[in-house]
Amino acid sequence: MQVPAINDELIDVHPKPTYWLTRFMILRLLGGIYAIAFLVAINQILPLIGSEGLTPLNLYIKRISLALGGDVSGFLRLPSVFWFWHSDTALLTVAWIGFALSIIVLWGYANAIMLAILWVLYMSFTHLGQEWYGYGWEIMLTETGFLAIFLVPPGDMRPFPKHEPPFAVIVLFRWLIFRIMLGAALIKLRGDTAWKNATALYYHFETQPIPGPLSRWFHFLPHSVLKIGVWFNWIAELVAPLFVFWPRAGRHVAGIIIILFQLNLVISGNLSFLNWLTIVPALACFDDGFWKKILPCKLVQRAEAAEAVKQEPSKATQRITWFVVAVICILSVQPIGNMLSSGQVMNTSFDPLDLVNTYGAFGTVGQQRYNVVFEGTSDNDSTGKAHWQPYIYKGLPVELDKCPSQVAPYQLRLDWQMWFASMSSPDQYSWTYNLVWKLLHNDRGATSLFARNPFEKMPPKFVRAVLYRYRFANRGNPQGLWWNRDSIGMWIRPMNVKDGQLLGLLRSEEWIK
16 A cells, blocks of 8 residues: 655555564574584483494494395485494584584574585484484474575575575465464364363473473462463464464464463473474564564664665576475475374474474373383392482482473483383383493493482492382472372383393394494
8 A cells, every 4th residue: 555745755554574684583593493402412412322322323324224225225215414424423523513503593694505504414313313303393493494594595694685585485484383383283182182171281281291490380370270271272273373374463463472372381391492493483474564673773774774785586596496385385285184184193204304294292191290210229239128329310300309400492312202211111212221231330421311420439230210100299398399209110120230131132232242
């Protein structure tokens, strides 16, 4: 719409939206998430999949190659730079390069080449990281990182380069947040009845993978408030995504609701970098008209200056952009079919490069919190009469009087896997026997995955794993406890370095000679 101005010139009341500041915000947050993800790898990758790790990468590559008929077939199915070089040095080198490039992006400088390198490096960990990298946010990061490549020019690294962000790529980010949120809603609709009767939050804050310092406060909120929380969940996951393609007002409201929902999850638990990563595509709901109201004036002025002197992208760049759009549209067919299916699966990729995936979380909410605690003793006695001392996790609860820590967006990969393992058996998580073996030898890598090693001077003679049921203690209890717990039973019986069953299992898995 245009109206006459005082000087008889025409002024556009509703100018075409621009996305300079939107791109700036997306890339800064994505750079921070990449940095955290690679930092996690720097600190944990060797104890997990290094040559002396719990599930060594060299053995995994050998088995995948054998199963798929060779390294070439393995690479085509699970693309990764580690097919060519997978020593401990390679793992750390890739992690450090990724971390350094991420910091540059976080600082404000990025181009398509740099973002493509980050995408390839992180995908390398995701594809060969085994169960340690089997979470939905891993493929979400690769999909988000792939789209980000086409937001920027191939060479110009400036925060505000001469080319504006392609609107088609902004739309692809909206398509991503639409699938993330709606997929999460549909998996709940088809899953636990606790979501449909609005009682899911009676249990979620206590039974979620790694509670945070405010989780107990949320858990003991009145049930009426918790039911309102479930309905807000439905609004954010089921209703808001339907508006991400609407005109400006609808998009802005949808984006605000989605981000507020994610921030609520951030403060109520420790869901790795999932919630911050989900915010990244949600930022595409906003245009520069929104950001100008909340960002510093100098930053807004730089965006306006860039808009004033912008140049049209080359024909080649435009063709590449539309080719990417076509590829995403074609690859979206299977994920959409999965979302509409009564047999919906969540957090699954349908192509080797993880370009378009399906997502979802907490389709089922546990009503009991189980936790496996590894314990060791220096006594010659392995019975209950021995003095057993626990290995303290960095995130999972062990000590009853300890307030849960805020560790997210950082991810404690051992803790996450042990949360899943506590609802299963050690035979289904056979690497836990390798962990027992390493604890019996005071392996520095294995013990580094815990907050405290009670046997720093001399390794224990026996190690066991006990299954407990944990519950939040009432606030203000006289003992000052955060948790109460009941012993369920032995999860792994006491074992020593001469245990025949342990030795046999380790040799069958080729973890020892």
